[in-house]
Amino acid sequence: MRTERVxxxxxxxxxxxxxxxxxxxxxxxxxFVALLGSSGxxxxxxxxxxxxxxxxxxxxxxxxxxxxxxxxxxxxxHHRSHTVGMVFQAFNLLPRMTLEENVELPxxxxxxxxxxxxxxxxxxxERVSLAARLTHRPSELSGGEQQRAALARALVNRPTILLAxxxxxxxxxxxGDAIMHLLQEINRNLQMTIVMVTHDKVRxxxxxxxxxxxxxxxxxxxxxxxxxx
Amino acid sequence: xxxxxxxELAARNLREALLRNSLTTLGIAVxxxxxVAMLSLGVGLQELASTxxxxxxxxxxxxxxxxxxxxxxxxxxxxxxxxxxxxxRKLDDNARQQLAQIxxxxxxxxxxxxxxxxxxxxxxxxxxxAGIPASARADGAFDEMKGSFFSGPEAKExxxxxxFARDLSRQTDSLVGKDLVLRYAxxxxxxxxxxxxxxxxxxxxxxxxxxxxxxxxxxxQLRIIGVVETEPATGFGGFGRGRLLIPLxxxxxxxxxxPTDMREMLRGNSGKPSYESLTVRVSSPKAVQAVADAIKxxxxxxxxxxxxxxxxxxxFTVFDLLLGIFGSLALTVASLGIINTLVxxxxxxRREIGILKALGAADRDVRRLFFxxxxxxxxxGGVLGVGLGWxxxxxxxxxxxxxxxxxxxxxxxxxxxxxxxxxxxxxxSFFVSLAxxxxxxxxxxxxxxxxxxxxx
Numbered sequence: 001m002r003t004e005r006v007x008x009x010x011x012x013x014x015x016x017x018x019x020x021x022x023x024x025x026x027x028x029x030x031x032f033v034a035l036l037g038s039s040g041x042x043x044x045x046x047x048x049x050x051x052x053x054x055x056x057x058x059x060x061x062x063x064x065x066x067x068x069x070x071x072x073x074x075x076x077x078h079h080r081s082h083t084v085g086m087v088f089q090a091f092n093l094l095p096r097m098t099l100e101e102n103v104e105l106p107x108x109x110x111x112x113x114x115x116x117x118x119x120x121x122x123x124x125x126e127r128v129s130l131a132a133r134l135t136h137r138p139s140e141l142s143g144g145e146q147q148r149a150a151l152a153r154a155l156v157n158r159p160t161i162l163l164a165x166x167x168x169x170x171x172x173x174x175x176g177d178a179i180m181h182l183l184q185e186i187n188r189n190l191q192m193t194i195v196m197v198t199h200d201k202v203r204x205x206x207x208x209x210x211x212x213x214x215x216x217x218x219x220x221x222x223x224x225x226x227x228x229x
Numbered sequence: 230x231x232x233x234x235x236x237e238l239a240a241r242n243l244r245e246a247l248l249r250n251s252l253t254t255l256g257i258a259v260x261x262x263x264x265v266a267m268l269s270l271g272v273g274l275q276e277l278a279s280t281x282x283x284x285x286x287x288x289x290x291x292x293x294x295x296x297x298x299x300x301x302x303x304x305x306x307x308x309x310x311x312x313x314x315x316x317x318r319k320l321d322d323n324a325r326q327q328l329a330q331i332x333x334x335x336x337x338x339x340x341x342x343x344x345x346x347x348x349x350x351x352x353x354x355x356x357x358x359a360g361i362p363a364s365a366r367a368d369g370a371f372d373e374m375k376g377s378f379f380s381g382p383e384a385k386e387x388x389x390x391x392x393f394a395r396d397l398s399r400q401t402d403s404l405v406g407k408d409l410v411l412r413y414a415x416x417x418x419x420x421x422x423x424x425x426x427x428x429x430x431x432x433x434x435x436x437x438x439x440x441x442x443x444x445x446x447x448x449x450q451l452r453i454i455g456v457v458e459t460e461p462a463t464g465f466g467g468f469g470r471g472r473l474l475i476p477l478x479x480x481x482x483x484x485x486x487x488p489t490d491m492r493e494m495l496r497g498n499s500g501k502p503s504y505e506s507l508t509v510r511v512s513s514p515k516a517v518q519a520v521a522d523a524i525k526x527x528x529x530x531x532x533x534x535x536x537x538x539x540x541x542x543x544x545f546t547v548f549d550l551l552l553g554i555f556g557s558l559a560l561t562v563a564s565l566g567i568i569n570t571l572v573x574x575x576x577x578x579r580r581e582i583g584i585l586k587a588l589g590a591a592d593r594d595v596r597r598l599f600f601x602x603x604x605x606x607x608x609x610g611g612v613l614g615v616g617l618g619w620x621x622x623x624x625x626x627x628x629x630x631x632x633x634x635x636x637x638x639x640x641x642x643x644x645x646x647x648x649x650x651x652x653x654x655x656x657x658s659f660f661v662s663l664a665x666x667x668x669x670x671x672x673x674x675x676x677x678x679x680x681x682x683x684x685x
Contacts, residue, residue, distance in 0.1 A: 053678045081589025108234040109589040
């Protein structure tokens with residue numbers, strides 16, 4: 001996955017905000033990359049662009065050599081459904097659905113055969129060690145369990161890229177570490193590419209292969225995590 | 230997203246906001262119910278009017294007169310038509326048979342009505358006797374009668390009008406089964422060389438020239454078999470003004486002296502019975518025009534109330550249209566309720582829409598989901614509305630019949646919901662709901678997922 005001089009501008013009244021400003025990055029298959037930066041640095045906007053949730057004002061974003069900037073909304077939906085999986089700081093589970101139904105939802109949207117769904121759900125839930133909580137609703141799960149459920153949901157369609165937006169932001173340090181450990185495990189065992197937005201320099205250095213730092217929408221530094229840390 | 234998944238998600242969403250969605254569905258149901266109730270009222274009234282009027286014998290009858298009779302009344306009435314180039318043709322038995330052979334003609338009968346005296350329990354009563362054809366049995370007027378209709382075309386039986394029955398006895402029910410005596414003047418033809426002794430010279434000569442007739446007093450005993458409250462066939466050519474009704478065949482066989490006999494005799498028509506007018510009953514009101522045209526072609530004047538039926542149809546078409554407009558207004562209000570509910574749902578489910586999009590839902594999926602919810606509410610509201618509309622119609626009929634019973638009138642079916650109306654109302658509700666859901670659905674589909682995910 002790579003970006004070429006990608007920019008995203010917003011109009012705020014008469015002012016033009018450059019949320020992402022000419023950023024070019026490349027993420028290799030199977031790499032774990034942390035996007036580091038303070039609030040308003042543009043890291044989440046860049047992640048949304050990589051996810052196909054937002055469109056760049058200029059530049060190009062390639063995922064498996066397909067330019068997201070040139071895709072129509074249907075193709076972008078397919079990209080979100082099949083190529084990437086997303087986890088959020090706020091977990092974003094649907095509160096009225098059980099864990100099983102939440103994890104099954106991407107399979108419904110991707111029109112996966114109904115007969116295959118139970119096995120796919122079980123596989124994803126077992127990977128995050130939540131098999132015993134299938135019938136529970138999000139409100140009946142702890143924060144860590146909710147984020148693991150969100151991870152299972154992101155993995156269920158077997159994407160090649162996992163995009164995580166502050167996945168430990170709402171968790172205590174012990175639970176946060178457990179989630180980071182799980183991400184590392186997924187990266188290693190499934191050879192899944194992970195791009196994680198965080199402002200936690202220490203965790204980024206500990207778990208990511210590479211850290212990309214952003215400030216005011218621009219790329220500041222890029223290097224292996226040991227160097228940055 | 231596949232249809233089954235879409236349906237399941239839509240059903241889940243509808244269940245989750247049960248109160249709000251139930252109220253919206255109820256709003257649609259009330260709209261559909263008012264539409265159905267009003268239209269069923271229109272259809273019911275139309276059916277009632279056409280049934281009652283067609284049974285009255287007015288709409289399937291053609292009134293036939295000779296051209297000369299029409300001139301004798303000072304020219305034809307507005308609705309009467311004649312062909313002035315043809316000579317006036319006599320309305321005799323030969324013509325009657327010809328009229329009976331016209332296609333779609335059910336019956337041809339003359340109007341026999343005469344004033345006479347009736348003896349009942351030794352007392353004399355003046356009344357008007359009318360002959361009734363056998364086909365009159367189908368008239369609604371005899372449905373609610375006390376007793377029974379004539380047992381045969383030549384039965385020596387009588388049916389009394391309620392007013393005349395009251396003249397005879399306070400207990401009108403007790404009259405059925407009793408006998409009365411009809412006293413009348415029978416017309417007897419005289420041979421051409423035997424003038425009536427009581428006639429003056431010149432008149433006797435004229436009568437002798439054309440055969441002439443004498444009047445002989447007669448009596449006929451009749452059994453009272455029924456009392457009718459409503460006035461049967463009060464229209465033209467009918468027998469409504471008769472207070473004592475007897476079978477037409479009996480009335481004709483009596484050879485009653487009529488006021489017009491003198492004129493017919495002076496014209497030299499004595500001995501060849503002819504009619505003032507004949508009523509031609511047609512199989513259905515649709516065939517009236519063709520039969521009337523055929524009769525005109527035979528040289529007779531005709532009158533039918535066809536124009537009135539046209540106006541009646543026009544009236545009910547406009548009436549139905551107005552009722553439909555009022556009903557549609559109610560459904561429009563219900564549709565605004567759907568739009569409101571779904572727009573509120575978008576605000577409430579903004580984050581959910583964002584999540585769905587982040588997980589791979591296309592704009593089309595979101596649009597179809599909201600569409601399915603609107604359609605489901607419309608379908609359910611339509612079904613409930615038809616049921617509710619039917620119940621309103623039944624309640625109106627019940628209330629009306631309670632009132633009619635107090636007025637001592639027969640019950641009626643005020644509303645009518647044919648199957649086409651059921652199907653049309655449900656389909657209308659479904660499509661109106663889909664149309665109402667169009668704006669909220671496309672608005673939900675256009676929602677920016679990044680902004681939607683930020684929404685708290």
